Amino acid sequence: MSATDTQTQAIPTGTWTADTVHSSVGFEVPYAVAIFSGDVHEFEASLEDGTIKGTAKIASLQTKDENLQAHLLSPEFFDAERNPEVSFSGSEIKRDGDNVEIPGEITIKGISQPATLKGTITGPAIDHFGKNRLGLKLETTIDRTKHDITWNMPLPNGDQALANDVTLKADLTLVAAEA
Template sequence: MATPLPAGLTAGVYEIDPSHTAASFSVRHAGIAKVRGSIAVTSGTITVGEDLESSSVTAELDAASVSTGDAGRDGHLKSADFWHADEKPTWTFTSTGIRADGDDYLISGDLTINGITKGVELETEFTGTAKDPFGNNRAGFEAKLEINRKDFGLTWNATLETGGFLVGDKVKIELDVSAIAKEA
């Protein structure tokens, strides 16, 4: 049985607007605090079908754009210890299915980081539509997921004197997406 689209969202192709879209992450540091950062979403397409099941999402992110507020840490994250940003600069997400989850949605898909692809699930909220001052029809979405960084070959760490490790394994990722409807 086909699941209807959320109220206000119409079928069509929507291009993700990088200047109004953000991807942020947080990870435990030394087991006591969180380091937060962002990475640029450079492009993507949301294809909204006549129903939820016939819809799809693709997105690309730029590993070299990482920003945590500390240039030294950002450089380390871009290095071969973590993201290999020079060799593997693009992260990708390609949906494999979308389904309703109460008032929200679950988007299953393949996430590729550091050249390694794993299946993930994004808890997603449709935040509405609007016409911007330039006449563009926009659709908004918020999504979140949690990954284990080691699943993507991000294994660098340092042992703490007091026990434990410097970098936590769980990484929380949040996305705020604004997409513009393409003219038919």
């Protein structure tokens, strides 16, 4: 392996924080015959010397339906009043070229479960303002019932309206702390 290959494989050191203007966090879940999605508008994420942490404020969850949004914040789903945040913590980032895998733990409704984020890394690169930026596009699929999110409704054909598997997505632009 050449020095260039080693450099390409390395995870940048130092402290990096999410630029929330240029980042997004959301979810997708099969619902009836389609995919339902939503976004969380208030979140934080950081990368520090190979560990990554993130939190998302459930009250900032946005969907296209206000009634549904209220239902998602209720005890039948996220119980946002008692459990205001979802969090992820990963202590290792495995990199293979542009691909990354981050084993860690996700906590939803106070219940922690193992989860592995998979995706791609871009950069680091200096932007037009002189800031050092790094891109991470990550996702994982969780079983919502393992986090006590069990609401469902039968469809006329006997299937359940809402799938148990939910895909969580984060498209992050991280900015290096200035020395």
